[in-house]
Amino acid sequence: MDQSSRLSLSYVAPSQAQKHVTVNETFRRLDALTQASVRSRTVTAEPGAPDEGDMYILPSGATGASWENFTENNIAAYQDGAWVEITIFEGFRVWVDDDDAFVVFNGGAWAALTGGASETALKFGVNATADATNRLSVKSDAVLFSHDDLTPGSGDAQVKVNKAASGDTASHLFQTNFSGRAEFGLTGDDDFHLKVSPDGSSWNEALFVDKDTALSGFGTAAPGTRIHVYGTNAMGSRLTVERSGSGAGVFGALNGLFVGATEPLGTAGVTFWTTDSGGADNKRLELFNDGSLVVGAPTGGAKGTGTINAQSVYDDNALLSCYVFDQAIDGAIDRAKWDARTPEPQPGVRKKRTLQSNDKGKDEIVELLEAVPPAPKREHAPMRKFARRIGGTHDPLTLDGYARHWKEKRHLTSMPNEAAFDVEKGMAAGAWIQRLVETVEIQAVLIEELNQRIKNIEAR
Template identity: 40%
Template sequence: MADADTSTLLKLPFLLASQAQKHITANAAFSVLDALVQLAVADRDLAAPPPSPAEGDRYIVATGPSGDWTGHAGQIAAWQDGAWSFHAPRVGWLAWVADEHALMAWDGASWIAAALGHVNPVARVGVNTTADATNKLAVKSDAVLLSHDDVTPGSGDMRAVMNKASAANTASLMFQTGWFGRAEIGTAGDDKLHVKVSGNGAAWLDALVIDPATGYVGVGTDAPEGPLHIRRMTANPIHERIEDNVAAPTFTSRKARGTPAAKMAVVSGDVVQAFWGQGHDGAAWIGCANLRWVVDGAVTAGVVPTRVELWTFTAGGAHSEKARIDNAGNMGIGTAAPTCRLDVAGPARVGQYAKAALPSASTCGAGAMVYVGDEIGGAVIAFSDGTSWRRVTDRAVVS
């Protein structure tokens, strides 16, 4: 039929004055309208006709068509009166694709997602990929940018919110390699922040757990009892390792007065560092011993005098200092003010030997002391003069 005999846009046949059986022409026009008005297709990914189409089924023919669809890529294929009819789209035509819940538009070369002013609500959104029933928002991109609103304008803030139904559910970010999970960050199974890792995508380990009530960080435990709580279940006595291939591995703690922004000097009596040991009494963790570094005198530029203290608990539960080494190098046991290299506030016991078992006086060195239990005349304290053991009572050589 000549172009003058059809409409410009939909190619509907005109009824001509000289035409017989005008109803045939009218019915043909109605069939075209029936196929194209309120256009909705079942699918746009098929290159071959479906085996059993129903009357009125419509499809967008995919690239590389075959069979009855050969030569009609991108066109609308409509099953009408037991045969396929084809309609070439024009720029701006819209078609609803039922299996994707997507509105497509013909741009003159291909069917593209129709750009709408508002997508609120919309069942699925796919960017450079197809969203599905599980991933209702799907994006394939080298990068995704989320920025504060400087158009409306907004507040200047930017937050991405993930909300879950209850504490027992999960809200998290999953990191995958080849679609297998390798790391996860979020509130998984409770309201604590979990950092999880996996070597195979199936078995997961909690690397870190942060308690929302305290901010405490747990490593190997999901119930941290301090700012950093590390738990190990291993027979290896060396748990945490610090390794250095250049200098000596070093553990450093720092103490200052004032504020983090305006630090002030420590003063005598300030504890610079402490190590606590605790044991479990069957009901709770109980402090056992405390080794600490304490400022020991006036602080001047470049100098912080320090002593080391050892504290323990008695059988009665009293916590007190038992020994110290002051800034002069004097060690006190039972005294907080040692006046010599070793100052013992209480009885001191030296090793007891029989005369025949005495160690070498020269090896022990001058000034060493022992207790000789079987010396002639009775037990006696003896000292080394560098050569022999001598009784402290009369300086006679032990014999």
């Protein structure tokens, strides 16, 4: 081997004549490569009057008597009045005068490497070129900031954005093709803002949080409550919740719910509206200031304090009671049939208090919602209560048993007694209806019994 493997420095051979020629050639090459500096990496035309020691990185399409024979990305060095080609390799680093930057050869091309003079040391580019405005520039599919687990650190990880004064901006800006679309942070004051833009020049305030009160405003920079929603549509300020799914029309199935005091003060306190698939707003429920409640659009309007005026009311407790006639006509009740007609038990929800550690590692009491399993089976309770009396001393389908019950117990067989009735909670409307229907059916059977007795007497 007569040259070094990396820098191609010539070795002096044993018994070589004119050794100084080889040594001087090696020194000349070292002089070019040590603290390497080139004039440019973009000049394509071979200079006509170069200075001794000038070097250039050869770009694509280089021309000239010597340069056109050299390989792209290699270095052309002017030494002893002639151009010499220096073959470079991956990791080769040189300073480029007209770029004021270091570059490094990555095996296929030259790329910028920041560092060197004090002015350049303030800029850093990762797969990108930094500039005076963006002194840190990164091109990457993802950027990771992680806590220090090597030193080790505290386990925390913070990204701090600091500004000089209240009127300045400290924010995160999101862009599409370098045009702003969303921004959040301290933009122009010390309150928190979240803004969006359709074009990068006109901006709309989406969320505002007051630094002094922590009140939040949607569509307003002057929130008056913990959550303040402001709108300018025909219905006034609204908070809308929508769901989408299958449905008719070009809008699909859009069902919105919004609440507001849309009537003059003194009339309706709060009105609940829904939006149908055609986009029309409809009143669904009104809570009036006088205490009345109107559901839907019934005739007659509100009925006054403490009333509900609705088109229809459904209650699962309104169970059928035709089992009275089964007993009177068939002499027995098919319990399985009536149990099957009982509404399916539904699971409930209750609050549960428990002790948990928060994100600071401290224990605190929190409330969780816990599902309550439904009853294990469906049973028609009123039917069973009625069936237990059949054949007894207080049989409700006999005139004597029915009379004996209300005389001794001071209440009808289907109705709650005075001691059992809860005056605080009352009883569901459906339960009242069921008990009243059962009472009417029992009395219908007893009337028929009296009718038959009268017919027998008339026949005799």
